[in-house]
Amino acid sequence: MFDFMDMGYDEPGEPIASGPYIPDGGECMRCGVCVSSCPTFRLFKIDQETPRRRIRTISKILVENLPISAEERMHLDNCVQCRACETVCPSRMAYGQLFDQAQAGLKINPGWLAKLAFGLIERKRWRTRLMPLLAVYLKSGLQKPLRSTGLLKKLHLADAEALMAKPALQALAVSYPADGAKRGRVALFTGCIAEHFDRETLQAAIKLLNAIGYEVLVPPKQGCCGAIHQHNGQSAAGLMDNNIRVFNALDVDAVLHTATGCGAMLSEYQTDDEAGQLFRQRLYDISDFLLKHWPDDLQLTTSELKVVVHEPCSQRNVLKNQQAVYALLQKIPGLSIAPLPDNSICCGAGGSYMLTHPGNAVQLRALKQQAITAASADVVVSGNFGCAVFLSTNQGRVEHPLQLLARQLPVT
Ligand code: SF4
Ligand code: SF4
Missing domain, CATH: 3.40.50 (Rossmann fold)
Structure with missing residues (x-):
């Protein structure tokens, strides 16, 4: 049994420097330091939705070779894989790796839709054939009537379709x-x-x-x-x-x-x-x-926009280079730059999570949207495409910081 040391919600702790040591799933001390950093705990406020409880389930799969219940599986799958827990864990649990290993250990047999998605991801040929059809569909005005039939919902395609923008069809040059x-x-x-x-x-x-x-x-x-x-x-x-x-x-x-x-x-x-x-x-x-590699003599043109920076979890918790974005944006004279409040909490996009767990994802996005509204900025930037698409859905456009920078290049 766990002793539940920390069931309150506090500000997440200071990130711990990551290192090469990778403990196995059985080495979690159950200290609870990770609990308040977890977005699903923030949503559900129950211990089953905490990293330490998921580590316990992962330990059953990877270390103890025990079966897990359907409920344990559900709570494990609810993880948005933001890895915020990893950055504060004093045991330096490599949560991301352990989660992936546990998923592999479960030997998941994907359904037809997931198989189709994996096939599209793997095969460029399939994608280049599908994109023109998708472009025609998005241009045709068929979206509204098709949505009203409920067919997209039945096929579990409604969430994916709602996020789609017109695809670029031409390949980039070599x-x-x-x-x-x-x-x-x-x-x-x-x-x-x-x-x-x-x-x-x-x-x-x-x-x-x-x-x-x-x-x-x-x-x-x-x-x-x-x-x-x-x-x-x-x-x-x-x-x-x-x-x-x-x-x-x-x-x-x-x-x-x-x-x-x-x-x-x-x-x-x-x-x-x-x-x-x-x-x-x-x-x-x-x-x-x-x-x-920025040249000393390259001056960008002035902009007086107010920009807030969304820091994707993959950047904060894995690459850990979010400061580079602020430093780059400072190259635009006159720009007002601020971090989006609550950047430590995931926006809910989570790669494919926004499609596999739309209910949880939308709740997390709503929290992020409150922060965006309160910031009342002219532009919101995010360095991750998935987050930008997901946040753009109801919020107005969220763009990559590179787009903002490229617009301020001097005309030659
Ligand atoms: S995962 Fe780390 S921070 Fe969380 S309970 Fe276990 S040892 Fe503590
Ligand atoms: S990866 Fe994110 S959602 Fe998953 S347990 Fe850790 S903090 Fe919670």
Whole structure:
């Protein structure tokens, strides 16, 4: 039995520096320090919805080899995988890894819709065939009548459909030359669906990189980072191997990711061989890279907008580089920049969580939307595509900080 030491809601504790030690699921001290950092505890206020109780369930799966009840499974699955608990845990429980291992241990057999989604994520060919059909559907005005039939709900497609924007159909070019004197060459990770649905961010990234003197390669054979697979009990090995092979074959100074959710996964590819090491050595979040290589003589144009920064969990709790976003935005003279209050609590997007657990996700989003409304900013920025899409649904547009920066580049 647990002794429930901390059932109140307090401000989350100070983050603990992460380290290489990875305890197994049985080493949780049940101290409760993680409880108040957990968004599902904030929603439900019951111990079953805390990290320590989930660690207990994970321990049953991974260490004790015991069966878990349907209720334990439900509470485990309610985890939004934000990893806020990991950053405050004095035992440095590697919650993200343990959760993924437990999901794999459960040997989940996906339903037809999940299989279709995994297939689309894995196969670029399927996506390029589907996108024109989707574009026609979104343009056709069929959305309203189809929604009213209830068919989308019956097929469990209503939540996904509500989040869709018009997809970009043309592939990006393979190479974008530097503006002016070339300082180097980088490769851009575009992942799977972002290439179609987050084209503006990718174009902003290319524009900024070209402006600071870098040629940008966009290898067409790259694929999904594998996060959705790994966090849902499916093997991501094939997707990881493909990306490592494709990017390692390029003669580039760096491999850059723009979406922090993908970046978190890429930075944790669990391969210790030479190829994996080379891949990780050259991998950077684009904010870090731009900041490091920003030329002294590149002045952005002035903006007097008030901006609030949403810090995605993948950035705060895994990449831990959110300060780079603020430092980059400070390059825009006149801009007023502030963090979104309550950034330590997940917005509910959680990769595929917004689709698998729409009820919980919408409640978390409502909390975030209150904070956005109270901030009364002109622009909300988020470094993760999934969070931006999810928050944009009722809130007005949330954009990537790169889009804001690229608009302030001087006209040449
Ligand atoms: S996961 Fe860490 S912080 Fe949470 S109860 Fe266990 S030891 Fe304490
Ligand atoms: S990952 Fe997030 S939702 Fe899951 S147990 Fe930890 S704090 Fe709670």
